[in-house]
Amino acid sequence: MKRRLSCxxxxxxxxxxxxxLVEKTQAHLAEKHPGHDYTRDQILFLAY
Structure with a gap:
């Protein structure tokens, strides 16, 4: 199970x-990087 991601x-x-992790990453993206939307699969691909 992947639980960490380094932006x-x-x-x-x-x-x-x-x-x-996906929920927290999407919230981070919305707040700090508007317009950069990633799917669950894309986030988990980058996670470890």
Missing amino acids: PCGEFIVGEDEDD
């Missing part, structure tokens, strides 16, 4: 599970 902006995102 190129330097933000490190950790989720309790994959669903939480």
Whole structure:
């Protein structure tokens, strides 16, 4: 299960599970990188 993602902006995102990681990553993208929308599969591809 992937629960961590490192954004190129330097933000490190950790989720309790994959669903939480995707939710937190999408919230980060909406707040810090408007217009950069990623699907669940794309986020999990980048996660570890």
